[in-house]
Amino acid sequence: MTAIIDKLEHYRSWIGRTDTREDLVTAYPVRAMMATLETGDPAPRIGDELPPYWHMFYFLEAAPASQIGPDGHPKRGGFLPPVDLPRRMNAGNRIELIQPVRIGDTVSREARVTDVQGKTGGSGAMVFVTVRNTISGKDGPAIVHEQDLVYRGDPAPDAKPATPKPAPTDATWSRTVTPDPVLLFRYSALVFVGHRIHYDLPYVTQVEGYPGLLVHGPLMGLMQLELARRENPGRRVPRYEFRATSPVYHTAPFTVNARAEKDGTVTTWIANAQGALCQQGKVTFAT
């Protein structure tokens, strides 16, 4: 535990590292995700605006097979600090939408490590890494997406999982999602994430010790924003943020919820089948 904190200075030397790449905003992933979520939207065409947060389907990673670890994830190192803790979670996301990105655009993305922090808590050592992704088109920055990655140890065998707090029950809008393996496969395919916890049930239950396949955090994040903006058609979303606090498994349906607030924002959340709060978000609409 203290060893991790000793390494923190080394990890902090990653602050300021960048990774820049280009991509073409093709129509295919938008069409495929629309079919996966069954949005009923017309087929996307060149020049259409990319919906907010759908930039996740571009700038994908494809590590060579020899660099894939036993969990199906690329081995650590390179752009991100080589944190020596087994579990990694995308815990927080803050997305600012400055100007539209359109299908057919060539865009660039600069990812920058902006902070690395360590902490020892009741559940052991944790390392927090913040990455800021800036996506720019020909007219300059269009999207700034900050991600908080949390690295932590495996729980002790006798550790009781923390009891998540109950989700609110006063949603203005709510829908139920049944996260079957085909839904999870299609999302994994569209982000080209080979992480086995999302499709390999024997692996996830026997090796990682989870009760079922894990529903992707960003997929649930996207579903909250989709619900909020479809219930508020015609309103621009300049900002969306969400936090993941507890995992959701494919073994039971979950709900995607949104509540209109007096100040015009929409609070969103994911509740699992037991009614516990698993993710919480906030959508800001342009006035």
Added chain:
Amino acid sequence: MSDDLATWRQWIGRGETREDLAAPFPPHALIQTFDTGDARLKTGDALPPLWHWLYFLDTTPRSKLGPDGLPGRGDFMPPVSLPRRMWAGSRFTFHDAPLKLGDTLRRESAITAIEGKSGSTGEMVFVTVRHRVFGAAGLAVEEEIDGVYREAAKPGETQKAGRPAPTDPTWSKTITPDPVLLFRFSALTFNPHRIHYDQPYTTTTEGYPGLIVHGPLMCLLQVELARRSVPDRKMKSFALRALAPVYDRAPFDVQARREADGSLTTWIRSPDGAMAQQGKAVFA
């Protein structure tokens, strides 16, 4: 079933046309999946044979996918009521007009044959689809794909022993079909068929001993071995028959033998030594 067959045969002649852009990410991801160390393709580079499979992907809405994850039948494909669907064989002709990265591609498809047959495992229906793929330079690839629909597995049904694979390959490559490789190929072809990634479904519902290695993946591996073995020659055609499934339980071999007429015979050797697929590559 003969009445049904007559109904299904009304699908012969149905067609559809799709357009797509030969975008850069899918070939990059396939290179990384095969881990060949090849340079990333640039705009204007020719796509290797069969790599057009990375485009024209099917995006059927989720509610129209059947319990096996595949698109329901009765739209473009005939509503064949036999539950298990597999790939039986293919014939490809590569014209002298390669598809290039950055091209707008067009694919014209038509159902050309539907036949019924009784085999040792019960009724079978074969459906042949012909695709013609065009790039900026015109017709690039013609392909015929035979799919077979079969009855559900009977309790205790075992795969009959296949014919042994040849033992005299000129070239050979061993592939370990782990779930990550199968996932990546499914992802790159946006193929939601559960027999390639959902182990409990595959073993419990479909009655197979493990995840099934994609027929097209094994076909592509043979074409890759063939073109890399004779890099200075252009492939004119490739024909393939799928004979037996291969599971994710053990490594298999992709093999090719040079023939006196300059063609290559290719095959997949199962872990038990049987021939799972056989192909023939003809060069210009």
